[in-house]
Amino acid sequence: MDDVSSSHLTEATKEKLRQTIDRVERLEEEKKEIAEQIKEVYAEAKAFGFDTKALRQVIKIRKIDRAEREEQEMVLDTYLAALGEI
Amino acid sequence: MDDVSSSHLTEATKEKLRQTIDRVERLEEEKKEIAEQIKEVYAEAKAFGFDTKALRQVIKIRKIDRAEREEQEMVLDTYLAALGEI
Amino acid sequence: MDDVSSSHLTEATKEKLRQTIDRVERLEEEKKEIAEQIKEVYAEAKAFGFDTKALRQVIKIRKIDRAEREEQEMVLDTYLAALGEI
Amino acid sequence: MDDVSSSHLTEATKEKLRQTIDRVERLEEEKKEIAEQIKEVYAEAKAFGFDTKALRQVIKIRKIDRAEREEQEMVLDTYLAALGEI
DNA sequence: GTTGATCTTATTTCTC
DNA sequence: GAGAAATAAGATCAAC
Secondary structure (H helix, E strand, C coil), X not given: CCCCCCCCCCHHHHXXXXXXXXXXXXXXXXXXXXXXXXXXXXXXXXXXXXXXXXXXXXXXXXXXXXXXXXXXXXXXXXXXXXXXXX | CCCCCCCCCCXXXXXXHHHHHHHHHHHHHHHHHHHHHHXXXXXXXXXXXXXXXXXXHHHHHHHHHHHHHHHHCCCCHHHHXXXXXX | CCCCCCCCCCHHHHHHXXXXXXXXXXXXXXXXXXXXHHHHHHHHHHHHCCCHHHHHHHHHHHHHHHHHHHHHCCCCHHHHHHHHCC | CCCCCCCCCCHHHHHHHHHHHHHHHHHHHHHHHHHHHHHHHHHHHHHHCCCHHHHHHHHHHHXXXXXXXXXXXXXXXXXXXXXXXX
């Protein structure tokens, strides 16, 4: 059993622990807030008359498209790198 | 079929659509970045010697505790009192 | 493409498929019935004069309490002790 | 404030409350068990080589089909009832 | 009739 | 990469 997992933590270790928990909790809070903002955007769009289901589909497709484009760029990079080595 | 769901969108509607998609995509990007930051904090903690599994449990318990405290602030005294006598 | 995902299924495979679908559908039916029974219990309680919203909260709190108790049975003494000193 | 929501509950009311909570908790437990059984069936099917995503689709479609058939029967009933009144 | 609440499904995320 | 857990979405239903 080492210092960190034992019940005898140094002050520095305890401080580190406190900081770590604090940072995670803050970040999770921020993440939650952003998720709520996304919801609000959809609610607004719905109120405007958009079909949110279709909207979500569009955004999903665009994400897939980006992923595909990135993949293609990666393939291109690989070829270019291979060419560079010739 | 109204303007919004038809294929004949006014310029204003198209602009609104573009903005909506843009806002959602930005927010999702932010959310993703924060999720990555959380991962980094855990990775750092692990490198420091903390047991990340235990760390996650601590954070989870603190969340449950907060939830419980919030629930208990509700006006349920009567029912809880009755339950306490069981 | 293997037998299972191809359009040429053996009799045994088709039978297995039928059984699987059947079992899931039966279980979902049972689940639905129980959900209805829960609804009935709440309806009955409401007819008796209970505040079902409060009732649901009581049950939710009892669930949180159980979850908390289970969490706390975990070996987290060290971290909790450290946190207790904050 | 009536008896049920006041802090002065009769023994009979408390007993009724206890019973209600108990019944709900039991039913929820049963429901949870059935949900787990459904999971197991899917896990088994997957181990057998079935594509569970497709399987879920099939079951969903069958559910929609049943709903449609029932709806059509209802429409038929309505017409028959209307005819009966002539 | 529109918001709010609940319940279920689906997807994503995380861990092992 | 498989399985479990968390989160989010959608659907449904009641209440005001």
